[in-house]
Amino acid sequence: MDNFNIGRTIDLKGYLPEVLKDVREMQAIMDTETPEIQAIWQACEDCMNDQFIIEATENGVARREKMLGIAPSADDTLDSRRLRLLSRYNENTPYTRKTLAPMLEALCGPGG
Template identity: 35%
Template sequence: MALESYWPEYLRELREFRALAGAEEPELTAAGAALRRAPDDFYTATLTDAGCARWERLLGLPVVHGGDLAQRRFRIMTRMNEQRPFTMARLGEMLRGLCGEEGFTLALDGADFLLTVRLALTARQMLSDTAALLDRVVPVNLTVDLSLRYNQHQTLLGRTHAALAAYTHDQLRNEVLANGG
């Protein structure tokens, strides 16, 4: 709504007030838009660019130029979800919150002090952030084996040879395949 609509009729006709409205209208529009966006910065899932910048500054995260908003939110959630002491249940909660219920597998071989984490191919862009999280929260006496959960034979079952022929070997192993693959 135009600023002039709030004024009495006699002020709307004055040239000086029309110029004043023209000068102040963009400022008020920008302030209103910022006010409507403010609730988005209350939750990490809906952070705006400005909200991400503020949280990155608060958490001491390096600014990655060219990263999209979803990746920045993920990095912020990764840092915010860290909590010690380390337990497998808590690590599972952290990874579920970041990668989703089906986005990872987690196994601990206590005899060999080996923690194995496999991320789903859909979480490929989160691999380095997940590695940083594990580096910060996993005790140093455990060896971490982190990699992607590539497509395997059971992933491709039910597909015809003709359907699989449309892909290269590299694509069959390394890419999220359409139709549930």
């Protein structure tokens, strides 16, 4: 499930106008600022991913577990914790046979 976090490589030097691309001071500034911008971009991406259980980061899963009063085991994987959250959110839903099969496929995968 962790394949949702694609990430993005940011190179601020590419945004410099041609007249400034060869200036050492500007290159040094861009080299210094690029990791900061990359960290901000990653934090924004993580925040967006945390809105969805399937894509949630460790932080997003921990936040939802705290809200629901779930204490994860030491040997739980991030995927198993996500599945537990999905199950908890769906445990109070009234099911019919017609809706149960698609829900099980969504939770466990086809044939799971």
